[in-house]
Amino acid sequence: MMIESFLERATPTWMRVEDDYSDIVISTRIRLARNLDGYRFPLVFSENEALQVEQAVTHAISDSSNLQHDYAYFAIKDLTPLQRQILVEKHLISPQLAKKEKVGSILLSEDESVSIMVNEEDHLRIQCMTASFQLQRAYEQANKIDRILEKSLPYAFRDTFGYLTSCPTNIGTGLRASVMMHLPALTLTGQMNQIINAMTRLGMTVRGIYGEGSENLGNVYQVSNQITLGKTEEDILADIQSVAEKIIQKERHARGKLMEKANLALEDRVYRALGTLTHARILTSEEAATCLSNVRLGVDLQLIKGISATALNECVVSMQPAFLQHYAGEALPPAERDRVRAKMLREALLAQQYTNKPMNGGKGEDLYDV
Amino acid sequence: MICEHCQQRNATVTVTQVQNGQKVEHHYCDVCASQFHPFHAEFKQEPISIQQLLSNWFGSPTWQKVGEKQQTPPPQQTCPQCGFTYKQFLKEGKFGCPSCYDAFNEHLPKLFNRIQAGPQHIGKMPGAHSNVYVIKKQIEDIRKRMKLAVDEEQFEEAAKLRDEVKELEKQLQFEGGDVS
Numbered sequence: 001m002m003i004e005s006f007l008e009r010a011t012p013t014w015m016r017v018e019d020d021y022s023d024i025v026i027s028t029r030i031r032l033a034r035n036l037d038g039y040r041f042p043l044v045f046s047e048n049e050a051l052q053v054e055q056a057v058t059h060a061i062s063d064s065s066n067l068q069h070d071y072a073y074f075a076i077k078d079l080t081p082l083q084r085q086i087l088v089e090k091h092l093i094s095p096q097l098a099k100k101e102k103v104g105s106i107l108l109s110e111d112e113s114v115s116i117m118v119n120e121e122d123h124l125r126i127q128c129m130t131a132s133f134q135l136q137r138a139y140e141q142a143n144k145i146d147r148i149l150e151k152s153l154p155y156a157f158r159d160t161f162g163y164l165t166s167c168p169t170n171i172g173t174g175l176r177a178s179v180m181m182h183l184p185a186l187t188l189t190g191q192m193n194q195i196i197n198a199m200t201r202l203g204m205t206v207r208g209i210y211g212e213g214s215e216n217l218g219n220v221y222q223v224s225n226q227i228t229l230g231k232t233e234e235d236i237l238a239d240i241q242s243v244a245e246k247i248i249q250k251e252r253h254a255r256g257k258l259m260e261k262a263n264l265a266l267e268d269r270v271y272r273a274l275g276t277l278t279h280a281r282i283l284t285s286e287e288a289a290t291c292l293s294n295v296r297l298g299v300d301l302q303l304i305k306g307i308s309a310t311a312l313n314e315c316v317v318s319m320q321p322a323f324l325q326h327y328a329g330e331a332l333p334p335a336e337r338d339r340v341r342a343k344m345l346r347e348a349l350l351a352q353q354y355t356n357k358p359m360n361g362g363k364g365e366d367l368y369d370v
Numbered sequence: 371m372i373c374e375h376c377q378q379r380n381a382t383v384t385v386t387q388v389q390n391g392q393k394v395e396h397h398y399c400d401v402c403a404s405q406f407h408p409f410h411a412e413f414k415q416e417p418i419s420i421q422q423l424l425s426n427w428f429g430s431p432t433w434q435k436v437g438e439k440q441q442t443p444p445p446q447q448t449c450p451q452c453g454f455t456y457k458q459f460l461k462e463g464k465f466g467c468p469s470c471y472d473a474f475n476e477h478l479p480k481l482f483n484r485i486q487a488g489p490q491h492i493g494k495m496p497g498a499h500s501n502v503y504v505i506k507k508q509i510e511d512i513r514k515r516m517k518l519a520v521d522e523e524q525f526e527e528a529a530k531l532r533d534e535v536k537e538l539e540k541q542l543q544f545e546g547g548d549v550s
Contacts, residue, residue, distance in 0.1 A: 150496045156468035161482075161491055162493060167463065168482065169485065171482065173493040229482055229490075231493070233494055334383075
């Protein structure tokens, strides 16, 4: 499969699911960190070792007939900076892997639900993604791949410390479970700091959507486990499940309160955001992210009809700088990017509203439920 | 206003961030702003890295005065496989290879007690290990029952259990596990 087929789609097919949680949870991700015994970790290994690890992993994958998907292989060094950045924007590779100059590769399933990173911080990182809130399903998929690969790969494992990893924060299960959530009402009502503090005490972290250090742009947060040793995989998943459910409950409660106590202000905020996105001619990514968050809230609260969550997810991905430049087919200076971003979002959202039935039964020109 | 990153060109881009509930404004020029990914962390201070934490916890305490005698001299073990020293591990916050775990074994439980839920893995094991693990667990359980039987003077039952343990130990050796 060519790299272009992964770069063109703003959202992969697995994202197109709307269920009971999709008003708040965007996606669920499971990552398993694994290493091969007898090879140094990527922090210090030689290029030769890197090559041997890569060959072992690619052979294990191509030899396994039990794997659910076909995998496309790409060496990071063969990709242009723009192509790498698009893969980062789509969460298919980590920013750390994108920076690799010599070693590092990626194996991608055709539907993009599985990405196996080779020679990132660990020799192997198996990542499985599902839409909405499906921890168990994502874990089962990752576990299945792990079980198949362990048959032919000599994993570094000790009875006491479990799966050995480059960083002591991943030791044991090597499992990181993350739930990506849209929490505008908790942010708006100033409850996020309190939640983040409580989570830290429970051995979990809340981060921006791009992992460590990134800000909570567009009110999207990633809730994940911090602890990987001394707990079973089941315990880790159960903990994340119950904490995420609590947060979902709190967010829904906060949304309800906002609707009850500040309905007009909320409507104003939501419609202003829609107005900006459908009419602005210049949009920075910050403003676009904020507006998309507000429109999404409006859609979830059924203040705005005719725009799907999937379409909004697509906008969130494709408004990012690398994606935007790929879409435009050329490198764009920042000011030009803001113009293209405004055009792209305007067209995407207006197209949504025209393809969906207007709220007044098609009688008038009112496109919005006002 | 001058760009706070390059300190040369005029700042034309203002970035507002919320850090710990406080609004912070940054001013950059077009050129510097274009190099920052809007979702990335370059705008804000890096969070404390794992290596800083490790050095503070397990290296020389930062509050120690010059010339003051250290209570616990930093260990000097070296990993025979990759040549990483324990000091290097503290500095990097990362191991050099899987064998580092064996080389620095004595210090690790203390470390994992602090940064993890405990020092012992209780989760999944690769296929080759799971048998060993299961048998070890079985032996442990039978030994407990054996002790109980002896305490209750049910010697026949205890003898039966002892034979079961012997059988399992043979199996464990066959699987390549450590009988002790």
